[in-house]
């Protein structure tokens with residue numbers, strides 16, 4: 211195994227060129243960027259990822275959180291999860307992001323994990339992490355052991371007959387409710403992709419999780435100008451109070467006027483094959499009275515297209531309650 215380290219802004223094209231030697235930027239890539247390593251090294255130890263080359267990006271100048279002149283925030287891909295969660299501008303203007311980050315993993319992991327790595331962390335489906343068992347995401351065409359197996363933790367929204375794995379990131383759910391954008395540098399130049407378009411549903415190609423191409427380096431995530439009148443809540447329901455992935459979570463950003471919702475964004479975690487923005491829930495809330503009946507209708511709308519698996523039907527009610535409770539918390543002073 212070879213490892214290369216790049217340190218200066220001028221080195222970014224070289225890092226991209228090195229990674230572009232892979233046929234894919236996704237599962238099975240021969241060349242991989244390494245940031246905090248908390249996902250990648252785990253998967254290499256399990257033999258699930260077997261890159262021939264690692265491109266160490268830790269020293270590239272991508273570790274700043276910057277306020278944008280027109281409002282909004284530019285977050286470098288190497289900003290550590292702990293630093294981002296405790297950044298004063300994140301705490302004051304994007305509280306849902308801070309809450310989501312602090313609900314994830316452990317203090318030690320958050321000190322290592324980066325914004326880019328968290329964005330691209332892999333599913334925790336146990337069959338994906340065991341290379342003795344069939345898994346279409348790990349080995350396309352081999353089958354999906356989870357559909358008739360242990361799928362208690364897995365998805366009920368956005369699933370396909372090929373894969374029902376959940377996107378496990380808490381941060382991604384908050385970024386979805388905040389309508390973040392991802393800046394990518396690649397062999398063909400740079401581009402910006404809205405978070406909603408960045409992640410792909412599994413369909414017939416579960417091995418492909420994002421729009422990234424070989425060589426693509428995530429350099430920043432940006433947030434739109436803060437909504438200073440909004441209330442933001444991230445609620446995570448899980449088997450134990452810390453160091454555990456979500457069974458269901460909800461990120462809500464709301465504004466109210468005269469007892470009605472004037473602005474609403476709702477995203478769900480722990481239930482979708484990708485971070486799940488619920489336009490249906492938002493539609494059910496927008497312009498409607500702040501009332502528990504409205505919350506229940508929104509929660510119902512959010513889960514309408516869900517397809518429970520053999521072991522996770524309980525997530526239907528859990529996710530509904532999660533949405534209702536997050537909205538209740540976000541509007542308690544409305």
Ligand SMILES: Cc1cc2nc3c(=O)[nH]c(=O)nc-3n(C[C@H](O)[C@H](O)[C@H](O)COP(=O)(O)OP(=O)(O)OC[C@H]3O[C@@H](n4cnc5c(N)ncnc54)[C@H](O)[C@@H]3O)c2cc1C
Pocket residue numbers: 242243244245246247248249250251252267287313314315316319322323324325326327328329330331378379380381426427428429453454455456
């Ligand atoms: C025990 C445990 C518990 C956890 N619990 C939670 C939890 O509750 N909630 C939660 O959200 N997460 C949880 N996590 C996951 C953790 O948040 C991720 O492992 C972490 O965020 C990954 O960041 P990293 O920088 O270490 O990524 P790495 O492991 O370095 O990289 C991850 C992937 O992203 C790619 N990559 C990294 N940076 C870039 C970039 N800039 N451009 C392109 N590709 C890039 C790498 O090639 C790799 O494929 C847990 C992890 C562990 C081990």
Ligand code: SF4
Pocket residue numbers: 333335336337338344345346347348353354355356357364372373374375416
């Ligand atoms: S759900 Fe997806 S990740 Fe899990 S075994 Fe099936 S194909 Fe693999």
